[in-house]
Amino acid sequence: MLTPIRRSSVPVSVSPYRVTEEEQAEGSTMHTRIGIRSLLFSFVLLMFSHGAFSQIGIGISVNFGPPALPVYEQPICPADGYLWTPGYWSYDDQDGYFWVPGTWVEAPQVGFLWTPGYWGWGGSAFLFHEGYWGEHVGFYGGINYGFGYGGVGYEGGRWDGGHFSYNTYVNHVNTSIIHNTYNTTVNVSETHVSYNGGTGGIEARATAQQESYAHERHVGPVEAQTQHVQQARSTPELRASANQGRPPIAATAKAGDFKTGVVASRQAGGEYKAPPATAARGNEAHPESAARPTTESHPETTSEARPAANNHASELQAHKFTPPNTGNAATDKKYQQQQDKLAAKQTQDHQKLQQQQEKEHQQATAKNYNDTQKQQMEQRHTQQTQQVEQKHATQQKQMEQKQAPRQAAPKAQKPR
Secondary structure (H helix, E strand, O other): OOOOOOOOOOOOOOOOOOOOOOOOOOOOOOOOOOOOOHHHHHHHHHHHHOOOOOOOOEEEEEOOOOOOOOEEOOOOOOOOOEEEEOOEEEEEOOOEEEEEOEEEEEOOOOOOEEEOOEEEEOOOOEEEEOOEEEOOOOOOOOOOOEOOEOOOOOOOEEEEOOEEEEEOOOOOOOOOOOOOEEOOOOOOOOOOOOEEOOOOOEOOOOOHHHHHHHOOOEEOOOHHHHHHHHHHHOOHHHEHHHHOOOOOOOEEOOOOOOOOOOEOEEEOOOOOOOOOOOOOOOOOOOHHHOOOOOOOOOOOOOHHHOHHHOOOHHHOOOOOOOOOOOOOHHHHHHHHHHHHHHHHHHHHHHHHHHHHHHHHHHHHHHOOOOHHHHHHHHHHHHHHHHHHHHHHHHHHHHHHHHHOOOOOOOOOOOOO
16 A cells, blocks of 8 residues: 655655555446445444444445555645645546545644545445544555655644644655654555455454544535545546546646646555456346336436435435536636536535434444334435435436526518
8 A cells, every 4th residue: 555655854856655566355246236225334333333434424335346546646735734644545426436535625623533434345235434523533445655654643743833844754844945844764564455354354353442533523525525536536647447447647746637737646555356247337227126226217417317226325326417518618617616616516405415414324233213203304314415415316307407508599581
């Protein structure tokens, strides 16, 4: 994985990662499964509560693991107060795994640190656990993301008197501009494995203290991070199928800016193994889950059809819009910005509802709800989820109508 190299307190351009020969673990012989229905979700949640995976929420599930983490250097910190958020592999229904570049992000408030998201094996699929901001760094799967995220906690910096101090041993900081720095040796492991559990995954479990951090006051990704992910999703070169595990944009100086201060991968973190041809994509039906509702007959672009297929906010996927193509570059850019803004807002709606529902599931487990109470809760969650999706479908339809090319009215013919 990504391994910091010793560096002096003076900013240098040497990569903070060592190169290893470790390959991505096998795991690409399985099929994709999107969504966790109510009963399965309750089981998984109960398992998590016993220390397997503690995190703010569970997103999509995929039945083959992500590629190894690529080897790359960290771009220089753009300004005081920015914290490093490491890159990771995300997943899209249509395009598979895609790389979300590591980037510097302003903390939502003084004293908050970033706990990275991570992929973890849930017994039947790889589940993505969303990252979050909080006063302590919680469990992130034991993944060695580098630059201070060696698998446990964070050694890249600390808050001191209302200012963030950077450990220049693992961070690329211009000390002539940013003076609140220190240099402390960080011991790291040499591995590029990008997921926890399963075949070849990191064997780490959350401690009681790490679990407690996940239950402290925290917030999800800020808007800049959400837009950053959307930008990565819409960049074909960042798809694992296109870059073979070596993304051309491995890290950026600021979130969402894929042109200035961009750093390319030095090399892939291991041998890239493409998913088998039999691996299903997105929301296709699977024989083993035939008893559960699917969205096979509802294309991603048919927003109105989506609400009936989702029972829980954790099953929702990011909305996609038809790229604008008006023939006018300035208009297309304006429309794309409008789409990105709406997509980011809708993703935040998903995350907020998911966190609310996850909290209720935890309360149900703690209070030992009976079957009737559980059923009522699940019905309420289904209604909430479908309502928010219906709202999003309406928003998307209104935007598409607003951005649709206007056809000129036919000219009236002169009487002969």
